[in-house]
């Protein structure tokens with residue numbers, strides 16, 4: 001009898017499908033994916049695939065981004081209830097008001113936002129390229145939505161730009177405390193500290209390296225050190241262990257995002273089987289959101 005993994009491989013072939021999975025997904029889902037990466041890497045992959053069907057294992061804004069880039073393809077999300085809490089902290093109406101209140105500033109939107117919000121943005125970014133995108137703006141500054149922590153990190157790296165911060169945040173990264181980091185450092189004194197820029201500024205101040213999950217991976221792979229404290233969502237441990245054999249990784253164990261765990265082998269098999277949970281977006285939203293998303297990818 002076929003295992004669930006074998007059924008997924010067969011269905012994938014029959015459907016001419018590709019499976020993309022975020023670094024925070026469950027280990028077994030990462031293992032059956034054709035590509036595992038951060039938001040930027042996954043967006044780029046979504047532009048390169050010649051598959052007819054994209055199964056996006058992550059949260060809804062990621063699957064929407066794949067649809068924006070591939071309006072003619074079938075994009076499936078294993079569980080449509082997988083919604084990013086940060087992406088809910090901003091609405092298109094609020095962006096329109098912020099634009100009116102800040103003439104001369106461009107709206108730079110973190111990719112962790114809904115498609116309708118992206119349609120109102122000037123340019124999108126990920127944690128990999130946010131500093132590069134803001135520093136290259138021709139405008140005097142930016143309204144940065146929705147993550148205040150990433151926005152504040154970007155502002156610290158772009159001193160010539162006047163950045164208006166939004167008040168959104170990722171509850172998972174926001175919950176990582178200075179106390180937790182101090183305890184991890186005391187328990188593992190030889191470990192280097194890596195932090196995601198969605199963490200609070202006082203946590204970033206304790207880090208040796210700040211960057212996206214992909215930057216973390218590259219750093220750990222190339223480093224001569226073999227022990228790291230990793231301040232991001234715990235799903236990243238699997239990607240690091242697969243790619244950096246023999247090295248040790250310590251996480252704040254409470255940093256777990258339930259939405260990122262909703263794609264399972266069973267839900268992946270189910271959508272491949274019935275092509276259910278299709279991502280559908282209004283044509284006008286796709287049209288308007290494509291420009292800021294493509295601007296983001298051009299600077300990858």
Ligand code: SF4
Nearest residue numbers: 084085086170172257
């Ligand atoms: S980890 Fe945070 S930013 Fe990422 S999907 Fe979960 S809530 Fe959203």
